[in-house]
Amino acid sequence: MKCSTIESAHKVLLNSKDSITGIFLDLNIEKRLDGLELLAFIRNNYPTIPVSIITSESDTETVKRTLLCKPQDYLIKPLSVAKVKRSILKFKENKNYKLNMTS
Numbered sequence: 001m002k003c004s005t006i007e008s009a010h011k012v013l014l015n016s017k018d019s020i021t022g023i024f025l026d027l028n029i030e031k032r033l034d035g036l037e038l039l040a041f042i043r044n045n046y047p048t049i050p051v052s053i054i055t056s057e058s059d060t061e062t063v064k065r066t067l068l069c070k071p072q073d074y075l076i077k078p079l080s081v082a083k084v085k086r087s088i089l090k091f092k093e094n095k096n097y098k099l100n101m102t103s
Helices: 006-019 034-045 060-067 081-102
Strands: 022-026 051-055 073-076
Touching: 006 022, 006 073, 022 034, 034 051, 051 081, 060 073, 073 081
Parallel strands: 022 051, 051 073
Antiparallel strands: none
């Protein structure tokens, strides 16, 4: 599912949190770096959902601020298919890990 605003992302999280395997999040979803606010919201409210950042932001300060929110991955554009596949595999591994922990 694609969300192009923070508001739509909040609605999806609220209604579908149990079925979300992982999130690819652009830091610049609506305006510069507001995806960082969404990442912090996800970490505070849905800490078990893995999030991979996709961004063109590579300056040291932005990377540091983002990594404090513990994303699963920090992927810098342009993306390669291999990097996206690796991130998806991590989503699946995370889901399997959670299932094994509750079994």
